[in-house]
Amino acid sequence: MQTIRVETPSAKYDVFAGSGLLETLAPRIERAVGRLPRRVFVLTSPEIWALWSGAFLRSFAEPPLVLFLEPGEEHKTMKSVERLTREMVRAGGDRGSFLIAFGGGIVGDVGGFVAAVFMRGIEYVQVPTTFLAQVDSSVGGKVGVNLPEGKNLVGNFLQPRAVFADIGVLGTLPDRELRAGLMESVKAGIIRDRALVRFMEEHADAVLEREPKALERVIAASIRMKANVVRRDEREGGLRMILNFGHTVGHALEQATRYKAMLHGEAVAWGMVAALAVARRRGTITGAQMERMEKLIYRYGPLPKLRVSAGRVLAATGSDKKNVGGVRRFVLPVGIGDARVVEDVTPAEIDAAVKYMLGRQGVGSRE
Amino acid sequence: MQTIRVETPSAKYDVFAGSGLLETLAPRIERAVGRLPRRVFVLTSPEIWALWSGAFLRSFAEPPLVLFLEPGEEHKTMKSVERLTREMVRAGGDRGSFLIAFGGGIVGDVGGFVAAVFMRGIEYVQVPTTFLAQVDSSVGGKVGVNLPEGKNLVGNFLQPRAVFADIGVLGTLPDRELRAGLMESVKAGIIRDRALVRFMEEHADAVLEREPKALERVIAASIRMKANVVRRDEREGGLRMILNFGHTVGHALEQATRYKAMLHGEAVAWGMVAALAVARRRGTITGAQMERMEKLIYRYGPLPKLRVSAGRVLAATGSDKKNVGGVRRFVLPVGIGDARVVEDVTPAEIDAAVKYMLGRQGVGSRE
Numbered sequence: 001m002q003t004i005r006v007e008t009p010s011a012k013y014d015v016f017a018g019s020g021l022l023e024t025l026a027p028r029i030e031r032a033v034g035r036l037p038r039r040v041f042v043l044t045s046p047e048i049w050a051l052w053s054g055a056f057l058r059s060f061a062e063p064p065l066v067l068f069l070e071p072g073e074e075h076k077t078m079k080s081v082e083r084l085t086r087e088m089v090r091a092g093g094d095r096g097s098f099l100i101a102f103g104g105g106i107v108g109d110v111g112g113f114v115a116a117v118f119m120r121g122i123e124y125v126q127v128p129t130t131f132l133a134q135v136d137s138s139v140g141g142k143v144g145v146n147l148p149e150g151k152n153l154v155g156n157f158l159q160p161r162a163v164f165a166d167i168g169v170l171g172t173l174p175d176r177e178l179r180a181g182l183m184e185s186v187k188a189g190i191i192r193d194r195a196l197v198r199f200m201e202e203h204a205d206a207v208l209e210r211e212p213k214a215l216e217r218v219i220a221a222s223i224r225m226k227a228n229v230v231r232r233d234e235r236e237g238g239l240r241m242i243l244n245f246g247h248t249v250g251h252a253l254e255q256a257t258r259y260k261a262m263l264h265g266e267a268v269a270w271g272m273v274a275a276l277a278v279a280r281r282r283g284t285i286t287g288a289q290m291e292r293m294e295k296l297i298y299r300y301g302p303l304p305k306l307r308v309s310a311g312r313v314l315a316a317t318g319s320d321k322k323n324v325g326g327v328r329r330f331v332l333p334v335g336i337g338d339a340r341v342v343e344d345v346t347p348a349e350i351d352a353a354v355k356y357m358l359g360r361q362g363v364g365s366r367e
Numbered sequence: 368m369q370t371i372r373v374e375t376p377s378a379k380y381d382v383f384a385g386s387g388l389l390e391t392l393a394p395r396i397e398r399a400v401g402r403l404p405r406r407v408f409v410l411t412s413p414e415i416w417a418l419w420s421g422a423f424l425r426s427f428a429e430p431p432l433v434l435f436l437e438p439g440e441e442h443k444t445m446k447s448v449e450r451l452t453r454e455m456v457r458a459g460g461d462r463g464s465f466l467i468a469f470g471g472g473i474v475g476d477v478g479g480f481v482a483a484v485f486m487r488g489i490e491y492v493q494v495p496t497t498f499l500a501q502v503d504s505s506v507g508g509k510v511g512v513n514l515p516e517g518k519n520l521v522g523n524f525l526q527p528r529a530v531f532a533d534i535g536v537l538g539t540l541p542d543r544e545l546r547a548g549l550m551e552s553v554k555a556g557i558i559r560d561r562a563l564v565r566f567m568e569e570h571a572d573a574v575l576e577r578e579p580k581a582l583e584r585v586i587a588a589s590i591r592m593k594a595n596v597v598r599r600d601e602r603e604g605g606l607r608m609i610l611n612f613g614h615t616v617g618h619a620l621e622q623a624t625r626y627k628a629m630l631h632g633e634a635v636a637w638g639m640v641a642a643l644a645v646a647r648r649r650g651t652i653t654g655a656q657m658e659r660m661e662k663l664i665y666r667y668g669p670l671p672k673l674r675v676s677a678g679r680v681l682a683a684t685g686s687d688k689k690n691v692g693g694v695r696r697f698v699l700p701v702g703i704g705d706a707r708v709v710e711d712v713t714p715a716e717i718d719a720a721v722k723y724m725l726g727r728q729g730v731g732s733r734e
Contacts, residue, residue, distance in 0.1 A: 079445075082514070089520055120522040144487060153485070155486075157487055
């Protein structure tokens with residue numbers, strides 16, 4: 001097991017990554033929180049609960065109250081938050097209650113937001129069950145829901161008291177989800193960790209076959225990278241924006257395809273390809289570096305075909321939340337293992353990058 | 368004009384109380400925020416806007432985008448938050464946007480919550496237009512909405528960048544609302560400010576006739592009291608709970624009458640009477656002190672008749688949000704100008720206090 005310390009101005013907590021965490025959760029939470037919470041709720045999805053409730057409940061003397069969230073972005077809504085908080089009130093929840101978000105990124109985002117607003121805020125821990133949630137959404141304290149107008153438009157910042165990333169739970173994860181999640185690790189390596197890039201190049205087979213040691217290495221490195229960034233910039237004033245590498249075009253792809261055609265990690269992967277194209281034109285990476293990074297992205301693919309026009313993707317970038325005041329903000333890699341945020345990317349540059357990306361489908365995508 | 372500094376671990380800001388603030392709002396906001404916000408929204412009610420939009424808009428070079436919230440607790444909902452955030456997105460709102468909550472307590476609570484969650488949080492100022500909102504809800508950073516199960520069950524803590532309490536705006540406030548609001552000042556005096564109690568006893572006529580100097584004195588003292596408490600306990604861990612004097616039974620009355628029979632301040636006034644009865648039985652106040660404080664409460668009445676049974680009120684206290692873990696928490700005055708929180712008030716004591724309160728209707732209420 002590896003322990004990664006996350007420190008932000010508003011909170012300090014540990015992320016634990018390893019095997020066998022689920023079966024020993026209750027004492028671990030007690031240790032992290034310092035006392036046994038009075039009333040414990042667990043928010044999870046029916047699928048996860050069907051697979052893992054036995055292991056989850058093993059260490060609890062009194063079973064937590066189970067709240068369910070159906071899977072899918074269409075349930076990441078204000079309506080779900082209202083329903084869940086109402087259920088908590090009716091079950092006797094109060095300010096001393098405690099929430100465990102046990103599931104993928106959507107359960108984590110909704111659960112964290114419920115914790116942030118229920119009775120003006122209660123404490124919670126994350127127990128992420130997908131690779132993506134383990135390396136990305138459970139660290140950093142960004143919580144929230146979607147509006148019909150776009151993703152994550154309503155939310156808050158609330159750090160959990162601890163995160164328990166159990167690698168054993170990944171055993172039941174579909175292969176496509178694992179690969180999509182690994183794109184966040186590819187991202188972590190490209191923007192901040194050259195050694196991780198090399199490890200992922202050299203051990204791709206072991207990682208994709210879910211060899212525990214290899215997975216633990218990749219997960220811990222990814223979390224450590226994010227923790228370092230979040231520690232220095234909790235509320236996304238500056239540095240934290242580099243975590244959005246691949247997200248400008250990635251979000252546009254998700255919006256243009258109504259969040260149905262691809263997984264988030266897959267959209268980010270294509271977005272990284274587009275960002276590499278911008279970086280190459282500006283000369284912040286060499287042709288050889290670009291080739292190596294693209295190859296790494298495709299190695300953890302294949303990526304889905306992009307059945308969308310350049311025009312629609314471009315239009316969607318204009319409404320991207322990351323563009324404060326209408327600026328087209330882009331994260332561009334500088335070599336391998338470093339990145340910077342630029343604000344002056346022109347529509348023409350984005351146009352060329354999107355067209356490059358669409359042209360790479362023969363190389364990087366599956367049918 | 369008086370300026371009251373509010374300092375909490377999470378923010379420092381000023382509350383300005385005086386006349387003529389509304390007509391000079393834009394430069395005042397700029398001074399408080401340090402720059403002209405890019406896109407400014409104002410959340411208000413149709414009534415307030417009809418009366419005061421002229422004065423409000425006078426100092427803005429570019430008029431803010433106006434969002435409306437219909438008056439009434441029934442609109443203090445998650446649904447309103449969703450609608451408002453969606454309108455803001457569609458109007459081009461982003462993370463750099465700024466919100467002015469211009470209205471009574473409900474506009475302030477909903478507006479503050481919208482600011483807390485829109486794009487995970489934007490900056491805002493409060494421009495409270497009722498006496499109650501000026502002395503109470505605009506200071507302290509408690510924001511949120513109701514659920515069908517109870518008041519303020521979903522929310523957050525977010526301090527505004529400044530509060531502008533314009534006394535001139537109170538000129539159009541209905542008399543009953545002014546009197547209900549003044550109950551918060553009575554509360555402030557009883558729990559923390561003996562001099563304010565004396566001033567309110569001696570200048571009741573001037574205050575109730577809205578003599579500006581008298582109002583400014585009461586408003587500033589009330590805000591100062593609350594600011595001092597919030598500074599020492601932002602998130603209601605201990606001291607801040609004394610602000611809930613009158614609220615245990617007050618909330619129960621509101622719930623038992625479904626928030627329709629009386630204003631919040633009126634419910635708190637009756638709740639103070641009940642709390643005085645508990646305090647008297649426990650001997651933390653003398654009979655003479657109780658009489659003096661009750662007289663002050665009724666002086667700023669009359670209070671509405673309580674058409675509710677003792678049983679229903681008692682049942683409602685059991686579901687009070689303030690009762691962490693089922694403890695019956697009560698704020699009891701200790702003499703005049705001091706108070707303490709107790710957690711061991713028995714159902715029998717509450718029963719006696721509620722019955723005492725119901726029996727005082729001949730003295731304290733109007734028909």
